[in-house]
Amino acid sequence: RKEVEQDPGPFNVPEGATVAFNCTYSNSASQSFFWYRQDCRKEPKLLMSVYSSGNEDGRFTAQLNRASQYISLLIRDSKLSDSATYLCVVNGNQFYFGTGTSLTVIP
Amino acid sequence: EAGVAQSPRYKIIEKRQSVAFWCNPISGHATLYWYQQILGQGPKLLIQFQNNGVVDDSQLPKDRFSAERLKGVDSTLKIQPAKLEDSAVYLCASSSRSWVATGELFFGEGSRLTVL
Numbered sequence: 001r002k003e004v005e006q007d008p009g010p011f012n013v014p015e016g017a018t019v020a021f022n023c024t025y026s027n028s029a030s031q032s033f034f035w036y037r038q039d040c041r042k043e044p045k046l047l048m049s050v051y052s053s054g055n056e057d058g059r060f061t062a063q064l065n066r067a068s069q070y071i072s073l074l075i076r077d078s079k080l081s082d083s084a085t086y087l088c089v090v091n092g093n094q095f096y097f098g099t100g101t102s103l104t105v106i107p
Numbered sequence: 108e109a110g111v112a113q114s115p116r117y118k119i120i121e122k123r124q125s126v127a128f129w130c131n132p133i134s135g136h137a138t139l140y141w142y143q144q145i146l147g148q149g150p151k152l153l154i155q156f157q158n159n160g161v162v163d164d165s166q167l168p169k170d171r172f173s174a175e176r177l178k179g180v181d182s183t184l185k186i187q188p189a190k191l192e193d194s195a196v197y198l199c200a201s202s203s204r205s206w207v208a209t210g211e212l213f214f215g216e217g218s219r220l221t222v223l
Contacts, residue, residue: 004149034211043198043214044150087149094163095140095212097149 001026004090006098014106017078021101023071023088033064034089035073038100044087047073078105109133111215113199119221125187128218131180132201138162140212141174141184142198150198156182189222196220 006023013019025033033050048055050062050071061074071088083105088098112131120126132139137158142150153172154164158179167174171190176182186193196217 008147043216044212045214046211094152094155097142097151099147099149 002098003027003092003096004088004098006088006101008099008101010102010104012104012106013078015078015080017105018074018076019078019103020075021073021086021088021103023073023098025069025071025088025090025096027090027092028066028069030069030090030092032091033062033071034091035060035062035071036087036089036097038085038087040084044097047086075103078103080105080107111199111201111213113197113215113218115218116216117219117221119223120189121223122191123188125185126189126220127183127185128197128199128220130182130184130199130215132182132199133203133213136201136203136213137179138202138204139176139182140200140202141182142200142214143195144198144217145195153184153197186220189220191222194220194222 004025035047036044037047038044048057050064052064054063059076063072085100085102087100090096114129139156141153144150153167154174155162156176159176174184196219198214198217200212200214202212
Protein backbone atom coordinates (compact mmCIF):
# COMPACT_ATOMS: atom_id res chain seq x y z
CA ARG A 1 0.00 0.00 0.00
CA LYS A 2 1.31 3.47 -0.86
CA GLU A 3 2.15 5.83 1.99
CA VAL A 4 0.16 8.65 0.40
CA GLU A 5 -2.63 8.34 -2.15
CA GLN A 6 -4.18 11.07 -4.23
CA ASP A 7 -6.64 11.24 -7.09
CA PRO A 8 -4.38 12.26 -10.01
CA GLY A 9 -7.19 14.10 -11.80
CA PRO A 10 -6.98 15.98 -14.03
CA PHE A 11 -9.35 18.59 -12.68
CA ASN A 12 -10.42 21.15 -15.28
CA VAL A 13 -12.42 23.98 -13.72
CA PRO A 14 -13.57 27.43 -14.89
CA GLU A 15 -12.17 30.59 -13.39
CA GLY A 16 -13.93 31.48 -10.16
CA ALA A 17 -14.88 27.91 -9.33
CA THR A 18 -14.22 26.16 -6.05
CA VAL A 19 -12.26 22.93 -6.23
CA ALA A 20 -11.27 20.40 -3.57
CA PHE A 21 -8.48 17.84 -3.53
CA ASN A 22 -8.28 14.88 -1.20
CA CYS A 23 -5.47 12.73 0.03
CA THR A 24 -5.21 9.71 2.32
CA TYR A 25 -2.17 8.42 4.17
CA SER A 26 -1.44 4.97 5.54
CA ASN A 27 0.76 5.56 8.58
CA SER A 28 -1.23 6.66 11.59
CA ALA A 29 2.00 7.73 13.31
CA SER A 30 2.64 10.44 10.70
CA GLN A 31 3.54 13.68 12.39
CA SER A 32 3.11 16.53 9.96
CA PHE A 33 1.33 17.29 6.74
CA PHE A 34 1.77 19.67 3.85
CA TRP A 35 0.52 20.65 0.45
CA TYR A 36 3.16 21.42 -2.16
CA ARG A 37 2.59 22.98 -5.55
CA GLN A 38 4.53 21.97 -8.66
CA ASP A 39 4.29 23.95 -11.88
CA CYS A 40 4.97 22.19 -15.16
CA ARG A 41 8.67 21.24 -15.45
CA LYS A 42 9.48 23.09 -12.23
CA GLU A 43 10.44 21.99 -8.75
CA PRO A 44 7.89 21.48 -5.96
CA LYS A 45 7.36 24.39 -3.59
CA LEU A 46 5.60 24.48 -0.26
CA LEU A 47 2.07 25.82 -0.55
CA MET A 48 0.97 25.41 3.05
CA SER A 49 1.24 23.26 6.12
CA VAL A 50 -1.82 21.42 7.36
CA TYR A 51 -2.77 21.68 11.02
CA SER A 52 -5.17 19.52 13.02
CA SER A 53 -7.53 22.42 13.59
CA GLY A 54 -7.59 23.30 9.91
CA ASN A 55 -5.99 26.41 8.48
CA GLU A 56 -6.59 29.00 5.83
CA ASP A 57 -4.28 31.08 3.67
CA GLY A 58 -6.24 33.47 1.51
CA ARG A 59 -8.26 31.43 -0.97
CA PHE A 60 -6.73 28.16 0.22
CA THR A 61 -8.05 26.06 3.10
CA ALA A 62 -6.41 22.88 4.34
CA GLN A 63 -7.92 20.35 6.70
CA LEU A 64 -6.69 17.25 8.45
CA ASN A 65 -8.73 14.36 9.82
CA ARG A 66 -6.38 12.16 11.83
CA ALA A 67 -9.07 9.61 12.66
CA SER A 68 -9.75 8.97 8.97
CA GLN A 69 -6.12 9.67 7.94
CA TYR A 70 -7.39 12.14 5.39
CA ILE A 71 -6.14 15.54 4.22
CA SER A 72 -7.92 18.01 2.00
CA LEU A 73 -7.18 21.24 0.14
CA LEU A 74 -9.92 23.62 -0.92
CA ILE A 75 -9.28 26.38 -3.44
CA ARG A 76 -11.92 29.09 -3.69
CA ASP A 77 -12.36 31.57 -6.56
CA SER A 78 -9.88 29.72 -8.79
CA LYS A 79 -7.45 31.82 -10.84
CA LEU A 80 -5.66 30.91 -14.05
CA SER A 81 -2.43 31.06 -12.07
CA ASP A 82 -3.63 28.23 -9.83
CA SER A 83 -3.08 25.78 -12.70
CA ALA A 84 -0.45 23.33 -11.41
CA THR A 85 -0.02 19.94 -9.81
CA TYR A 86 -0.78 19.81 -6.09
CA LEU A 87 1.22 17.30 -4.09
CA CYS A 88 0.08 15.96 -0.75
CA VAL A 89 3.06 15.39 1.57
CA VAL A 90 3.17 13.46 4.81
CA ASN A 91 6.12 13.42 7.20
CA GLY A 92 6.69 10.47 9.48
CA ASN A 93 10.29 9.36 9.46
CA GLN A 94 10.73 10.92 6.04
CA PHE A 95 8.74 13.09 3.66
CA TYR A 96 6.35 10.99 1.55
CA PHE A 97 4.89 12.60 -1.56
CA GLY A 98 1.65 11.67 -3.23
CA THR A 99 1.43 11.32 -6.99
CA GLY A 100 -0.07 14.78 -7.27
CA THR A 101 -3.39 16.11 -8.54
CA SER A 102 -3.35 18.10 -11.74
CA LEU A 103 -5.46 21.27 -11.88
CA THR A 104 -6.17 23.36 -14.96
CA VAL A 105 -8.20 26.53 -14.54
CA ILE A 106 -9.94 27.46 -17.75
CA PRO A 107 -10.75 31.07 -18.77
CA GLU B 108 19.63 33.97 -0.05
CA ALA B 109 20.83 31.62 -2.78
CA GLY B 110 18.67 28.57 -3.41
CA VAL B 111 19.61 24.94 -3.94
CA ALA B 112 21.92 24.65 -6.93
CA GLN B 113 21.97 21.59 -9.16
CA SER B 114 23.89 20.62 -12.28
CA PRO B 115 23.65 19.61 -14.99
CA ARG B 116 20.07 20.64 -15.78
CA TYR B 117 19.80 18.11 -18.61
CA LYS B 118 21.66 14.95 -19.47
CA ILE B 119 21.13 12.41 -22.23
CA ILE B 120 23.06 9.15 -22.10
CA GLU B 121 22.81 5.66 -23.49
CA LYS B 122 21.97 2.71 -21.29
CA ARG B 123 24.90 1.19 -19.45
CA GLN B 124 26.71 4.54 -19.40
CA SER B 125 27.35 6.43 -16.18
CA VAL B 126 26.21 9.86 -15.04
CA ALA B 127 26.78 12.10 -12.03
CA PHE B 128 24.66 14.89 -10.62
CA TRP B 129 25.84 17.60 -8.27
CA CYS B 130 23.94 19.54 -5.64
CA ASN B 131 24.86 22.47 -3.43
CA PRO B 132 22.24 23.05 -0.71
CA ILE B 133 21.24 26.30 0.91
CA SER B 134 23.99 27.53 3.17
CA GLY B 135 23.61 26.22 6.70
CA HIS B 136 21.09 23.51 5.86
CA ALA B 137 22.21 20.35 7.59
CA THR B 138 19.81 17.97 5.87
CA LEU B 139 20.10 17.13 2.19
CA TYR B 140 17.81 14.86 0.17
CA TRP B 141 17.96 13.31 -3.28
CA TYR B 142 14.59 12.50 -4.86
CA GLN B 143 13.74 10.75 -8.10
CA GLN B 144 10.64 11.99 -9.92
CA ILE B 145 9.44 9.89 -12.82
CA LEU B 146 6.99 11.57 -15.21
CA GLY B 147 3.47 11.55 -13.79
CA GLN B 148 4.57 10.52 -10.31
CA GLY B 149 5.46 12.28 -7.09
CA PRO B 150 9.05 12.58 -5.89
CA LYS B 151 10.47 9.42 -4.33
CA LEU B 152 13.22 9.67 -1.73
CA LEU B 153 16.48 8.02 -2.75
CA ILE B 154 18.74 9.12 0.06
CA GLN B 155 18.78 11.54 2.97
CA PHE B 156 21.89 12.99 4.62
CA GLN B 157 22.21 14.71 7.95
CA ASN B 158 25.47 16.67 7.69
CA ASN B 159 27.76 14.08 6.06
CA GLY B 160 26.05 11.02 7.52
CA VAL B 161 23.38 8.91 5.78
CA VAL B 162 20.02 8.92 7.58
CA ASP B 163 17.98 6.88 5.10
CA ASP B 164 19.05 5.15 1.90
CA SER B 165 16.53 2.32 2.02
CA GLN B 166 15.12 3.15 -1.41
CA LEU B 167 18.44 3.73 -3.16
CA PRO B 168 19.20 0.95 -5.70
CA LYS B 169 22.66 0.38 -4.35
CA ASP B 170 23.75 -1.93 -7.15
CA ARG B 171 23.83 1.06 -9.49
CA PHE B 172 23.26 4.24 -7.51
CA SER B 173 25.66 5.86 -5.08
CA ALA B 174 25.71 9.19 -3.31
CA GLU B 175 28.09 11.04 -1.09
CA ARG B 176 28.15 14.25 0.85
CA LEU B 177 31.71 14.96 1.74
CA LYS B 178 32.32 17.66 4.37
CA GLY B 179 28.59 17.93 4.97
CA VAL B 180 27.98 20.51 2.27
CA ASP B 181 27.54 19.66 -1.39
CA SER B 182 26.59 16.22 -2.65
CA THR B 183 26.99 14.01 -5.71
CA LEU B 184 24.60 11.33 -6.93
CA LYS B 185 26.00 8.80 -9.38
CA ILE B 186 24.32 6.18 -11.54
CA GLN B 187 26.45 3.42 -13.03
CA PRO B 188 25.39 1.69 -15.21
CA ALA B 189 22.21 3.51 -16.21
CA LYS B 190 19.05 1.70 -17.26
CA LEU B 191 16.14 2.93 -19.35
CA GLU B 192 13.93 3.10 -16.25
CA ASP B 193 16.32 5.61 -14.65
CA SER B 194 14.95 8.30 -16.97
CA ALA B 195 13.56 10.86 -14.54
CA VAL B 196 14.18 14.20 -12.91
CA TYR B 197 16.60 14.00 -10.01
CA LEU B 198 15.69 16.60 -7.43
CA CYS B 199 17.95 17.72 -4.64
CA ALA B 200 16.39 19.35 -1.61
CA SER B 201 17.63 20.73 1.67
CA SER B 202 16.06 21.69 4.96
CA SER B 203 17.23 23.57 7.98
CA ARG B 204 16.09 21.03 10.55
CA SER B 205 16.74 17.45 11.41
CA TRP B 206 14.87 14.61 9.75
CA VAL B 207 12.40 14.27 12.61
CA ALA B 208 11.29 17.87 12.35
CA THR B 209 8.65 19.53 10.27
CA GLY B 210 10.72 22.01 8.33
CA GLU B 211 10.06 23.07 4.77
CA LEU B 212 11.95 21.35 1.95
CA PHE B 213 13.69 23.66 -0.51
CA PHE B 214 14.16 22.03 -3.89
CA GLY B 215 16.62 22.73 -6.65
CA GLU B 216 15.41 22.98 -10.24
CA GLY B 217 16.34 19.36 -10.84
CA SER B 218 18.51 17.40 -13.25
CA ARG B 219 16.53 15.81 -16.07
CA LEU B 220 18.02 12.50 -17.19
CA THR B 221 17.08 10.72 -20.40
CA VAL B 222 18.48 7.23 -20.92
CA LEU B 223 18.32 5.97 -24.51
